[in-house]
Amino acid sequence: MPNIKDILAKAKPREHTIRLCLAGDVAAEVERLEAELAATQSWVQQSIADAHPGIALAEKIAAARERMQGSEVEFTFRALGAKAWSDLVAQHPSDKEGESWDDESLAPALIAASAINPAMTPDDVGELFEQLNAGQRQQLIDAAWTVNGEATAVPFALHASAILASRTDGK
Numbered sequence: 001m002p003n004i005k006d007i008l009a010k011a012k013p014r015e016h017t018i019r020l021c022l023a024g025d026v027a028a029e030v031e032r033l034e035a036e037l038a039a040t041q042s043w044v045q046q047s048i049a050d051a052h053p054g055i056a057l058a059e060k061i062a063a064a065r066e067r068m069q070g071s072e073v074e075f076t077f078r079a080l081g082a083k084a085w086s087d088l089v090a091q092h093p094s095d096k097e098g099e100s101w102d103d104e105s106l107a108p109a110l111i112a113a114s115a116i117n118p119a120m121t122p123d124d125v126g127e128l129f130e131q132l133n134a135g136q137r138q139q140l141i142d143a144a145w146t147v148n149g150e151a152t153a154v155p156f157a158l159h160a161s162a163i164l165a166s167r168t169d170g171k
Contacts (some may be wrong), residue, residue, distance in 0.1 A: 016147040023071035076117040
C-alpha cells in the first residue's frame with residue numbers, strides 16, 4: 001500500500017514551456033521575401049549562364065529564418081498551489097452573473113503569478129503585451145491556463161515511438 005508521505009515527496013507542480021518569436025520585423029521580411037520568391041515561378045532561363053533569381057531569395061529567406069529562430073524566447077510556467085490559485089481568482093472577481101472571475105484582469109495576473117522563467121510582475125506582463133500581437137498574447141495566456149488547469153498525463157509521442165520501433169524492427 002502506498003505511503004502518502006512518499007507520494008507527497010514525489011509530487012511536483014506541473015510546468016509548461018512555450019517559445020515565442022519576438023522578431024516581428026524579421027517575420028515581415030520573411031513574408032516579403034517569400035512573396036518575391038513566389039513571383040519567380042514564371043522565370044524562364046534565357047541562357048545557360050542565367051542563375052535562377054529564386055536561389056538568392058531562398059538564401060535570404062534561410063538567413064532570415066535563422067534570425068527568427070534566434071529571437072525566440074522560452075517562457076516557462078509553473079502551476080499555482082490551491083491557495084495561491086484561490087487567492088488570485090478572488091482578486092479578480094467577475095461583474096457578470098454566474099462567472100467566478102474576470103478573464104480580462106485575471107489572465108495577465110495569472111501569467112505573472114505562474115511565470116518562473118523569466119519571472120514577471122503584472123507590470124512586466126503589461127509592458128510585454130504592448131509589444132506582442134493578439135496571437136502572441138493568447139499563446140502566453142493559454143500557457144498559463146494550461147499549466148494551471150489541465151491534468152498531467154504521460155503523453156504518447158508518436159514520432160518518438162516510430163523512431164524507436166524502427167530501431168527494433170517493431171519489437
